[in-house]
Amino acid sequence: MQNPFPTLYALPIFAGAVIVLTVASIVGWVLKLRLAPDGPHPTIDNLNSRIRAWWWMVGVLAAAFWFGKGGVIVLFALLSFFALREYITLCYTRRGDHLVLMLAFFIALPVQYALVWIDWYGLYAIFIPVYAFLLLPIFAALSADTTRFLERASKVQWGLMICVFCLSHVPALMSLNIPGYENRNLLLIAFLVIVVQGSDVLQYVWGKLLGKHKVAPALSPSKTWEGLIGGVASATALGAALHGITPFTPVEAALVALVICLMGFFGGLVMSAIKRDRGVKDWGHMIEGHGGILDRLDSVVFAAPIFFHVVRYGWV
Amino acid sequence: MLERLIARIIIGFIRLLTGAQAYWRGCTPNAAQRIYFANHASHGDFVLLWASLPPWLRRRTRPVAGADYWNKDALRRFMGGKVFRAVLIDRERREGAPDPVQQMVDALAGGDSLIIFPEGTRNTTDAVLLPFKSGLFHLATQYPRAELVPVWMNNLGRVMPKGELIPVPLLCTVTFGPPLARVDGEDKAAFLARAREAMLALRPREDEDEDDTPSDATPFDPL
Numbered sequence: 001m002q003n004p005f006p007t008l009y010a011l012p013i014f015a016g017a018v019i020v021l022t023v024a025s026i027v028g029w030v031l032k033l034r035l036a037p038d039g040p041h042p043t044i045d046n047l048n049s050r051i052r053a054w055w056w057m058v059g060v061l062a063a064a065f066w067f068g069k070g071g072v073i074v075l076f077a078l079l080s081f082f083a084l085r086e087y088i089t090l091c092y093t094r095r096g097d098h099l100v101l102m103l104a105f106f107i108a109l110p111v112q113y114a115l116v117w118i119d120w121y122g123l124y125a126i127f128i129p130v131y132a133f134l135l136l137p138i139f140a141a142l143s144a145d146t147t148r149f150l151e152r153a154s155k156v157q158w159g160l161m162i163c164v165f166c167l168s169h170v171p172a173l174m175s176l177n178i179p180g181y182e183n184r185n186l187l188l189i190a191f192l193v194i195v196v197q198g199s200d201v202l203q204y205v206w207g208k209l210l211g212k213h214k215v216a217p218a219l220s221p222s223k224t225w226e227g228l229i230g231g232v233a234s235a236t237a238l239g240a241a242l243h244g245i246t247p248f249t250p251v252e253a254a255l256v257a258l259v260i261c262l263m264g265f266f267g268g269l270v271m272s273a274i275k276r277d278r279g280v281k282d283w284g285h286m287i288e289g290h291g292g293i294l295d296r297l298d299s300v301v302f303a304a305p306i307f308f309h310v311v312r313y314g315w316v
Numbered sequence: 317m318l319e320r321l322i323a324r325i326i327i328g329f330i331r332l333l334t335g336a337q338a339y340w341r342g343c344t345p346n347a348a349q350r351i352y353f354a355n356h357a358s359h360g361d362f363v364l365l366w367a368s369l370p371p372w373l374r375r376r377t378r379p380v381a382g383a384d385y386w387n388k389d390a391l392r393r394f395m396g397g398k399v400f401r402a403v404l405i406d407r408e409r410r411e412g413a414p415d416p417v418q419q420m421v422d423a424l425a426g427g428d429s430l431i432i433f434p435e436g437t438r439n440t441t442d443a444v445l446l447p448f449k450s451g452l453f454h455l456a457t458q459y460p461r462a463e464l465v466p467v468w469m470n471n472l473g474r475v476m477p478k479g480e481l482i483p484v485p486l487l488c489t490v491t492f493g494p495p496l497a498r499v500d501g502e503d504k505a506a507f508l509a510r511a512r513e514a515m516l517a518l519r520p521r522e523d524e525d526e527d528d529t530p531s532d533a534t535p536f537d538p539l
Contacts, residue, residue, distance in 0.1 A: 026319055081485065084485075085335070085485040085486060085487060086487060087485040088484075088485075089486045091470065094476060095477045098477055098480050098484060101484040102482055102484055104483055105484055106482075284335070284487055285335075285337055286335070
């Protein structure tokens with residue numbers, strides 16, 4: 001008989017997340033009572049709305065995991081949609097880009113995820129980097145509007161790469177056939193998300209506790225050397241501790257975790273540079289306390305393809 | 317019932333496309349009777365404004381729209397009249413047509429708030445705003461009890477430019493400003509200029525480099 005709950009093996013991960021969030025909620029509540037019982041306190045209130053948002057994000061991810069591959073693909077397609085919406089909003093576009101934007105949102109994005117769904121690696125690995133890259137500027141050129149043409153064409157392509165191509169490598173992990181690791185690929189996604197997001201959170205915590213020396217003051221006022229080193233080191237340790245849910249040995253898990261943490265950190269830096277260039281603090285306002293979808297996903301976006309390739313060429 | 321359902325579907329769709337983020341600066345969403353006056357760049361404008369109001373205010377807020385457009389066929393008559401409960405005015409001021417200002421005053425006397433676009437038509441030019449029609453001035457004079465709330469809607473012209481059928485998803489913001497103060501004995505031109513300034517003051521700062529200068533010409537001061 002077929003297992004009626006084929007995705008239930010991911011349950012302990014979510015049980016762990018619930019425990020961590022419960023502890024975080026209690027800490028946030030105690031901090032609020034101790035330090036600012038009656039008035040607003042920007043840091044603590046932001047911390048508490050971040051924790052509340054984390055409950056939602058874990059809940060949404062759990063719901064997607066429940067439905068297995070289909071759920072994860074639909075979730076990440078939606079995240080791509082919202083991320084691209086935030087990204088294009090901050091880009092300079094003109095009337096002549098309308099068709100190109102329609103194709104990006106309503107053709108390129110669903111086709112990329114459909115290719116991930118049917119597991120056509122050879123095409124989804126080049127669909128946006130080659131075909132969208134060549135075809136979209138053709139349609140842009142046909143609109144006959146040459147004002148800032150190269151800039152407009154590049155920005156749309158960059159948005160598709162970041163928000164759709166890179167992000168689609170998260171659900172693509174579902175289709176890797178790793179010997180001895182059959183039907184457990186959801187845990188690879190869990191490993192990626194926990195380590196990369198954990199690294200963000202731990203960098204934030206270390207930075208708030210010890211942070212003094214800024215890494216890149218021109219890009220981000222909140223990233224410090226103390227936060228970076230403490231966060232990446234502890235997230236690497238977290239990755240090693242999670243080796244049991246992966247096909248990696250503890251040392252391999254630590255190395256992979258280190259690589260994706262660093263990619264995540266630099267992803268955050270690059271996306272900050274774009275925000276600074278556009279004169280905004282956040283990409284959007286969809287997630288309370290965090291900003292937009294892209295503010296939360298910037299690290300995952302940069303880590304996902306690298307993680308995918310490391311696993312694909314090392315373990316498949 | 318059916319009207320409510322259709323309204324909800326349209327609002328859900330607008331939210332998915334645009335996020336419909338409302339910023340209340342200088343006034344709160346409350347029960348005061350109001351005339352919201354806003355910039356007009358797209359057919360979706362008043363739906364976006366409407367979608368960014370809380371539901372209980374939405375039910376008491378009617379858009380003012382052109383009868384020539386909304387009376388064209390049965391579907392539009394249903395959408396305009398029943399779903400959006402629009403106050404349909406004759407923009408051409410033909411002989412025998414009811415006086416638009418009187419129609420709007422009647423609607424306000426019925427207790428509802430109004431959404432009006434003082435430019436009178438969609439702005440598809442490169443100008444920030446078209447010259448205002450005088451309707452807003454006459455309305456303000458004839459119905460002084462209603463608060464005059466300036467509204468700036470950002471980006472919707474990019475979501476669905478004129479002549480396009482399929483909208484692209486982009487985040488839009490709706491900013492509500494402080495009610496326009498009343499100045500006794502102010503003439504029409506001065507009033508309309510003040511109304512225009514109140515709207516322009518609500519523009520988000522990213523708009524400033526939406527002209528043809530490269531965006532890196534604007535220096536950014538980190539914090």
